[in-house]
Amino acid sequence: MTKIAVLDDWQGVARASADWSLLSARADVTFFEDALSDEEAIVRRLRDFDIVMTMRERTPFPANLIERLPNLQMLSVTGMRNRSVDLHALEARGVTVTCTQAGESGEATAELALALMLAAARRLPAGDAAIRAGGFQGGVAPGFTLHGKTLGLIGLGRLGSLVGSYGKALGMRVLAWSPNLTMERAVASGVEYSAKSELLTEADLISIHMVLAPETIGIIGERDLSLMKPGAVVVNTSRGPLIDEPALLAALAADKITAALDVFSQEPLPEDHPLRRSRNAILSPHLGYCVRENFEVFYRQSIENVLAFLDGTPIRLLAQAK
Structure with a gap:
């Protein structure tokens, strides 16, 4: 019987x-909710499976891992792209790779970026911790309103534009910069074009929306x-390596800024990582796309993809979606 591994089900x-x-x-399906980072452990887990169903970029x-999985015939990924998968190595091995659509158009991550801004501005994690420890307002610094503040967007694609619209709805001034952004595109999105240095200097909150x-x-x-x-806030819901991590840790340790982060250079974040101990960091475990609307589409279409593969008529090939 075909053996299928469902990986990366971190939330069960x-x-x-x-x-x-x-x-x-039609197949023996095994679900795995834990995360493995050691290649030897991954090989031991997957070497007997014919099909592996993964969650995007977990x-x-x-190539070196793919070469050590002799039974692998199909890899299912969620989303329309996955930079953590070596497509060339999979193609060389003759492995079929399929993808899925999403259940929403970026609103989940954009809304989480707004939530992180509000959490940082109103000191919500500190307030929650104070109450759970038996206290109340004592030790919780006063926050600030977003209305009237300046929001700087690093990147003005689909997600950046959504976050910019949220900022404008809250009465914020919105600036935007990216290496390829033009003044015309910024104006068409209803925000102000800014040089990078000016944006960084003027913004009270910065939200990053760049492709890694x-x-x-x-x-x-x-x-x-x-x-x-x-006291400015930098929000990152895109990818951890977009921010130089040692420089960020130094700025946090110096009490210069606050960071509200949903993504990290290594995920899951190691238990001993200094970000876990930073009093100026608000941390979210990469929840950006983790909403019911996405998971329902991800898994339904992944199942459809595997069934089509088993029937000899594969659909939603990743190479066709690039």
Whole structure:
């Protein structure tokens, strides 16, 4: 019987997000809710499986891992792209790779960015901790309103534009910059075009909405963080490596800024990571796209993809969606 591994079900939602009965009748399906980072452990877990169903950009599949999975015939990923999967190595092995659509158009991550802004501005994590410890307002610093403040967007694609519209609805001045952004595009999105240095200097809150690529790694570095206002907030719901991590840790330790982060350079975040101990960091465990609307589409279409593969007529091939 075909053996299928469902990986990366970190929230334990896979079973309830779709009807698995048709697939379970034709294959042996095993669900895994924990995360493995050690390649040897991943190989031991997956070497006997024929099909692996993954969640977008959680367990990476580099060439050296793919070569050590002799039974792998199909890899199912969620979303329309996955930079942690070596497509060339999979193609060379003859492995079929399929993808899915999403259940929403970016609102989930954009709304989480807004939630992190509000949490930072109103000191919600500190207030929650104070009450749970038996206190109340004591030790909780006063926050600030978003109305009248300046929001700086690093990136003005679909998500950045959504966050910009939220900022404008709250009465914020919204600036935007990216390496390829033009004044015309900014104006068409209803925001102000700004040079990067001016945005960093003027913004009370900065929200990053860039795609991770070799040229965008560390796009917010030590000098950029030094330009930010004392007490300013940087929000990252895109990818951890967009911010230079040592520089960010130094700025947080110096009490210069607050960071509200949903993404990290290594995920899950290691238990001993210094961000976990930073009093100036608000941390969310990469919940950006983790909403019911997405999971229902991810798993339903993943099941459809596997059934089509088993029938010899694969659909939603990732190479066709690039």
